[in-house]
Amino acid sequence: MANQPSSYPILCASFNQDHSYFAVGSKLGFKIFETDTLRLCYEKDIGAFSIVEMRFSSSLLAIVGAGEQPALSPRRLCLFNTITATPLQELNFLTSILAIRLNKLRLIVVLQDKTFIYDINSLVILSTIDTVPNPKGLCAFSHSLDACFLALPASTTKGSMLVYNVMELQSLCEIDAHLAPLAAMVFSSEGTYLATASEQGTMVRVHTVPEGTKCISFRRGAYPSTIFSLSFGPSMQLPDFLVATSSSGSLHLFMLGSAFNQRGKKSSSFIGAMIPSAILDPAHHHVLHNVVAEGVKRAKISVVTYDGYFREYIFSIDHKNESSWTLEREYNLLTAISDIPTGS
Numbered sequence: 001m002a003n004q005p006s007s008y009p010i011l012c013a014s015f016n017q018d019h020s021y022f023a024v025g026s027k028l029g030f031k032i033f034e035t036d037t038l039r040l041c042y043e044k045d046i047g048a049f050s051i052v053e054m055r056f057s058s059s060l061l062a063i064v065g066a067g068e069q070p071a072l073s074p075r076r077l078c079l080f081n082t083i084t085a086t087p088l089q090e091l092n093f094l095t096s097i098l099a100i101r102l103n104k105l106r107l108i109v110v111l112q113d114k115t116f117i118y119d120i121n122s123l124v125i126l127s128t129i130d131t132v133p134n135p136k137g138l139c140a141f142s143h144s145l146d147a148c149f150l151a152l153p154a155s156t157t158k159g160s161m162l163v164y165n166v167m168e169l170q171s172l173c174e175i176d177a178h179l180a181p182l183a184a185m186v187f188s189s190e191g192t193y194l195a196t197a198s199e200q201g202t203m204v205r206v207h208t209v210p211e212g213t214k215c216i217s218f219r220r221g222a223y224p225s226t227i228f229s230l231s232f233g234p235s236m237q238l239p240d241f242l243v244a245t246s247s248s249g250s251l252h253l254f255m256l257g258s259a260f261n262q263r264g265k266k267s268s269s270f271i272g273a274m275i276p277s278a279i280l281d282p283a284h285h286h287v288l289h290n291v292v293a294e295g296v297k298r299a300k301i302s303v304v305t306y307d308g309y310f311r312e313y314i315f316s317i318d319h320k321n322e323s324s325w326t327l328e329r330e331y332n333l334l335t336a337i338s339d340i341p342t343g344s
Contacts, residue, residue: 009334011066013304016054017103017143019234022304023061024333025049030063031333032082035302038310038329040336042082047072053100055120059083062100062107077109089123098137101150106166108150110137115152117166127169132156140185140194141166142209147191149209151175153182159198161185163209173212177205188232188239195242197227204230204244204254218254220244233299241299241315251301253315300328308334 012025021041023032029045030052048066055062061080065072074096079088091109099110106126107118112135117127131152140151148167154160159178164171178198185196187209194207201224206216220227226247233241242254297317304310312329 008306009308010304010306011048011050012052013306014053015302017056019302020057021054022302022310023052023054024304024308025052025063025066026308026334027066027068030061031336032061033310033333033336038331038336044085050074051097051100053102055102055104060088062102064097064100067096091123098134099139101139101141101143103141103143103145103148105145106148108139108141108166110134110139110152112137115139115150117150117164117169127166129164138182138185140187142187142191144189144191147209149187149191149194151185151187151194156181159196161196163194163212165210172210175207175212175214177207177214178203184227184230184244186230186232189234193232193239195230195232197230197244199226201225201227201246204242204252206242206256216256218242220246220252221248223248231301240297243299243301245303251303251313253299253301304333308332 009026010024011027013022015022020035021032022035023030027048029043029047030049031040032042033039034041047069049063050066051064053062059082061082063078063080065074065076067074075093077091077097077100081088093111095111097109098112101108102120105120107120109116113131113133115129115131116125118124119126132154133156134153138153142149145167148165149172150164150166151161154162154174159180159182160174160176161182162171163173163175177196180198180200183197183199183201185194187194192209194209195204197204202220202222204218204220205214207214228245231243232239240257242256244252299315301313301315302310310331310333311327313325314328315325317323
C-alpha cells in the first residue's frame with residue numbers, strides 16, 4: 001500500500017494471512033491487534049512506518065520505514081522479531097519499497113519497476129521480475145502453498161496483469177481485465193479467483209486462476225470512483241461475498257453466488273451500497289467470516305480507517321432476500337494501551 005498524506009495518523013494497515021490479527025503503522029511506530037478481541041498485543045514506538053506485514057500469527061514482521069527518520073529508510077526492509085524486539089535481518093534496495101507480501105516460504109518485495117521473490121528462510125533471491133512502472137506498488141498475492149500466485153500490472157495504459165506461480169517461479173497467464181489502468185486487485189483465500197478494479201472504478205471483475213478467464217462482472221456505480229481495497233469472503237470454493245471500499249465513502253458488497261446463477265447476463269448488480277457515506281478514508285478492510293444458516297446469509301466486515309478507527313459491520317440477508325447492516329463495534333486504535341511489555 002502506498003504511503004499516505006501526512007495529515008493521516010495511520011500510514012498503513014494490513015491483516016495477517018488468516019485475518020486473526022491486524023497491524024497498523026503510524027508516525028510514532030506500529031501496533032498489532034487481535035481481531036476478535038481488539039486486544040493490543042504489541043507496540044513499538046521508534047518512528048514512522050509505511051509498511052507493516054505479519055507472517056500469520058508468528059513473531060516475524062516485515063517492516064519498512066516511512067523515511068521521516070534517517071534510520072527508517074523507505075529503501076530498507078527489516079525482518080523484525082516481536083519476541084526479542086530486535087531486527088533479524090535487513091535488506092537494502094536502490095529505490096523505495098512500495099509493497100511487501102509473505103507467507104511461510106516466500107517473501108515478495110515490490111519496487112517501482114522491479115519485483116523480487118525471496119526464499120523467506122535463507123533470503124536467497126529466487127527470481128527478479130522486471131515490471132512496467134508501478135508507482136503505487138500494486139500487487140495481489142495468494143499465500144496458499146498449493147496456489148501461491150502473484151499478480152502484477154502489465155501495462156500503464158490499460159488494465160492488464162501478469163500472474164506468476166511463485167513456488168514454481170514461472171509465469172501462469174496474462175489477463176486483460178479493464179480498458180483503464182488497474183487500481184486494485186486481490187486473490188481469494190485459496191488463490192482460485194482474482195478480483196480487479198480499474199482507475200475508472202465503475203466495474204469490478206472476477207477472473208478464474210490459473211485459466212485467466214473472466215467469469216463475473218459487477219457494476220459498482222455509474223460515476224468514476226477510486227477503489228481503495230477489495231476483499232473476498234473466506235471459502236474453500238466460490239466465496240459468497242466480494243466487498244469493495246471506494247472514495248465515494250460507501251462500502252459495496254457483491255453476491256458471487258447470485259452472479260453465477262445469472263451467468264447469461266452481461267453484468268450483475270451489487271446487493272447495495274451497504275454502508276453509504278460511513279466509511280471515511282478506509283485504509284484496509286476484510287470480510288472476516290460469513291455464514292449461511294436457515295436461509296439467512298450473514299457476513300462480518302471489518303474496516304481499519306486512516307483516521308485511526310476499527311469498525312466492524314454485520315451484513316445479513318434473510319429468507320425474503322431483504323438485506324440489512326449494523327455497526328457492531330467501533331474502536332479507537334490510537335488510544336489503545338497494551339497490557340504486556342513492548343520491548344521499546
